[in-house]
Amino acid sequence: MFKIRMLVAAIALTGSLSVMAADALPTTAPAPADNPTTAEKVTLGKMLYHDPRLSSTGTVSCASCHNTMLGGEDNRPNSMGVNGQTGGRSAPTVWNSAFNTVQFWDGRAASLEEQAAGPVTNPIEMGMKSWDDVVARLKTIRGYRKAFDLAFGSDSETITKDNATKAIAAYERTLITPNSAYDKYVKGDADAMNEQQVRGMNKVVELGCTSCHSGPAFNGPGVFQKFPMHPNGYFEAQYHISKDKGLAEVTKKDSDAHMFKVPTLRNIALTAPYFHNGSVPTLEKAVRVMAKLQLDKELSDEEVADIVAFLNALTGEFPKQEMPVLPGTPGVTFNN
Amino acid sequence: MFKIRMLVAAIALTGSLSVMAADALPTTAPAPADNPTTAEKVTLGKMLYHDPRLSSTGTVSCASCHNTMLGGEDNRPNSMGVNGQTGGRSAPTVWNSAFNTVQFWDGRAASLEEQAAGPVTNPIEMGMKSWDDVVARLKTIRGYRKAFDLAFGSDSETITKDNATKAIAAYERTLITPNSAYDKYVKGDADAMNEQQVRGMNKVVELGCTSCHSGPAFNGPGVFQKFPMHPNGYFEAQYHISKDKGLAEVTKKDSDAHMFKVPTLRNIALTAPYFHNGSVPTLEKAVRVMAKLQLDKELSDEEVADIVAFLNALTGEFPKQEMPVLPGTPGVTFNN
Incomplete structure (x- = not known):
């Protein structure tokens, strides 16, 4: 007292x-009306979040800079993307990012969904030329089809940029300490x-x-x-x-x-x-x-x-997480 | 019939x-007489295996090229180490590597312990200058002290190259499908x-x-x-x-x-x-x-x-693995 x-x-x-x-x-974190959190989306989002094949070289995943095994970032001053390139900013933690009103240091993304789309095609981060290329690559990886269909229904093509970023955001909303x-x-x-x-x-x-x-x-x-x-x-x-x-x-x-x-x-x-x-x-x-x-x-x-x-005293409890099992690739071509 | x-x-x-x-x-895989597999070593080894701070830039872990969420490698023709460098060989899978008589494509390591020591100080892989530097860095990361002591007793200094590679090998011996x-x-x-x-x-x-x-x-x-x-x-x-x-x-x-x-x-x-x-x-x-x-x-x-x-038909069942929680860093200095 x-x-x-x-x-x-x-x-x-x-x-x-x-x-x-x-x-x-x-x-628990609130989710937007057009992306309610479901177990299937979280499962898919966790896979995508940890999959380095979402980068041009196949070496950088969301988790490379926002490391879920660490404090949600990389302990580096500036993060390092494909081919050893660095930007000018330090990766913010992904833990509890669901409670941010905006995302990125400059707040340029209004949601986790919008944020998730950014680094993938940033030339010094994950280096993909376009989301069309990302989607095309995901379609070549056996196993993603099923995970997308489970998360988003199978009436139409489910492997899309919109669904990929929704799944990643749904997973990130579970990262609470x-x-x-x-x-x-x-x-x-x-x-x-x-x-x-x-x-x-x-x-x-x-x-x-x-x-x-x-x-x-x-x-x-x-x-x-x-x-x-x-x-x-x-x-x-x-x-x-x-x-x-x-x-x-x-x-x-x-x-x-x-x-x-x-x-x-x-x-x-x-x-x-x-x-x-x-x-x-x-x-x-x-x-x-x-x-x-x-x-x-x-x-x-x-x-x-x-x-x-x-x-x-603000260090929280990190929830136990099972590693995702990423589907194997029959023949993805990566940039060097 | x-x-x-x-x-x-x-x-x-x-x-x-x-x-x-x-x-x-x-x-289960057989272990050498001087490195019996224990739960504490496996716990520590899993942490070290997934910790990118064992590389000069803080971006490349054992798991970067031998990805435990994938088929135990990186799906790339040649693996990519620090600063986007590539060598001439493709990463062999870590899954079931405990059943190899020798390690590396050229078999130059007689054990998983010996193999684990190699990439860390290879200039185009993890790029650390020496294992002395690795050990010094591990000592600055709060949380590793306890994990090493639990695995190797606390009578003397436990954070050593020998113990780090033993722990990594002990973890790898659990990667069986x-x-x-x-x-x-x-x-x-x-x-x-x-x-x-x-x-x-x-x-x-x-x-x-x-x-x-x-x-x-x-x-x-x-x-x-x-x-x-x-x-x-x-x-x-x-x-x-x-x-x-x-x-x-x-x-x-x-x-x-x-x-x-x-x-x-x-x-x-x-x-x-x-x-x-x-x-x-x-x-x-x-x-x-x-x-x-x-x-x-x-x-x-x-x-x-x-x-x-x-x-x-030779694709096995991948055991469920909990993600390690890596100890936070008060102030490790990485190379760019």
């Missing part, structure tokens, strides 16, 4: 009552977080981190946020923070300059390195840089340690 | 009684193979394919075989058969020229393209080329179709 009272006190201090009293992470120490704590287990983690949680509220990172996934209530809010030559130079214009790279509007999707803080202890460009190697540094660039505050070593301890 | 009688007749015809009457594929149609057939279920498959099996014996491809894994009794046995300019030119000197590339002895490990025929329908260099895209062509180059025989279309039908 003492801890709970401290929490309430901290919340009262900032007026962000809804923030830290947010519900625990839901165990509940039961973190924080979740247990907000459900009433006062011992689930230790004193340092509670101190860190209160500090997060007090500082105002929660004005952007609140809600069950700690990624709202807003969708986008400017980064950096408070220019700082030292950090910006050291971590190349301002090189990437975020949403403005897509819209070309000045008003969108440096606007990024607010990322979830769930499992953040597992997803180093940090930020849109993966430039910050440790969580300690990331916390310090965020406080300075977003809130214009300098944290003591103790405050940083407390916040990092709290962020570790 | 009719089919069984046909089988016995075919065997009697060639005198290869032990060949087609071979036992079904065992469901029993209960193919052929296995059911030899166990007495006469309906497990159809008539065409039985015809194909008899043809395989009659032709003498089994002089190299016999035993439960269809990869013995000999260990090495010369390829091609019967020079053929057309096929050799078309498929670059003789460019690779096989074992002689390692030993530099003329007597080892073009000697290759006899590969298993288990699951061969799933592992196109074929041969040491992956030059032959389909099983039909592979059967025709082998008959000509190894036995100096030209097959009719019907004979090829029958043999391919039989080879499809």
Whole structure:
């Protein structure tokens, strides 16, 4: 009760009552009306998600950069696509991505379905020339026919771009990590977080981190946020923070300059390195840089340690997953 | 009984009684005296096998080329390692590799343990500079300490090259695909193979394919075989058969020229393209080329179709595998 009272006190201090009293992470994710989640779609989506034959070279799958055996990404600063090519951004975690309002760092996709279509034909990611080529290849792989028909009925041609991305999105909606120490704590287990983690949680509220990172996934209530809010030559130079214009790279509007999707803080202890460009190697540094660039505050070593301890309390339980068995190929031709 | 009688007749015809009457594929593999298989080693080995952070770029794991979700390889002619580099050989399947006497196409590794050490520091495969670097990196990944200690005791430093390769080999010894149609057939279920498959099996014996491809894994009794046995300019030119000197590339002895490990025929329908260099895209062509180059025989279309039908009966049951949960990284540095 003492801890709970401290929490309430901290919340009262900032007026962000809804923030830290947010519900625990839901165990199921909402699905769009035109793509209800079904077991058959999830089965197919899991196959497609892990199939490197969706890339030009046959070596890069969705899971290569958004690794479901890891924290949902690749631990690299910038992901590496076909033929060793790298882009300028760090792969966001796929875990709990169902709770993002938009997808990609610049939020250019409005849904998981739309996101899933992108990397496959990006020349430096999965490198396929077109989705027509992807569909043609899937049709040559015996075994996919049945999986698509089971997921989407067999009255018409089911192996399509639309169905492939729907299946992948349906699978991604199952990638949820509940039961973190924080979740247990907000459900009433006062011992689930230790004193340092509670101190860190209160500090997060007090500082105002929660004005952007609140809600069950700690990624709202807003969708986008400017980064950096408070220019700082030292950090910006050291971590190349301002090189990437975020949403403005897509819209070309000045008003969108440096606007990024607010990322979830769930499992953040597992997803180093940090930020849109993966430039910050440790969580300690990331916390310090965020406080300075977003809130214009300098944290003591103790405050940083407390916040990092709290962020570790956001590591959830990873559901057991059976490996998909991918259908064999009689003769797919890959690019070198 | 009719089919069984046909089988016995075919065997009697060639005198290869032990060949087609071979036992079904065992469901467990023997382990060396200094590396008995334990659940803890298998758990650790499965993690290491699927961890791309064992490569210089953090993008290539053992499973990238020997994909446990696929037929145990990558469906590519030549595998692709770090930075899009390719070698001259096709990845052999990891499924049932525990039943190989030697490993690699040129048989240069005497055990799975020895094999596992190779690709990690091969500059065009996983690209690590040394196993010392691998061990140093594993020590920075929280979570591996516990897994190594559980597998190898905690009295001394357990994160070593020797233990890592032992764990990987222990995991690989569990990758067995029993209960193919052929296995059911030899166990007495006469309906497990159809008539065409039985015809194909008899043809395989009659032709003498089994002089190299016999035993439960269809990869013995000999260990090495010369390829091609019967020079053929057309096929050799078309498929670059003789460019690779096989074992002689390692030993530099003329007597080892073009000697290759006899590969298993288990699951061969799933592992196109074929041969040491992956030059032959389909099983039909592979059967025709082998008959000509190894036995100096030209097959009719019907004979090829029958043999391919039989080879499809060698596709086994893939055991259900849970995905490993790889420990998160606080700050590993990868090469670009």
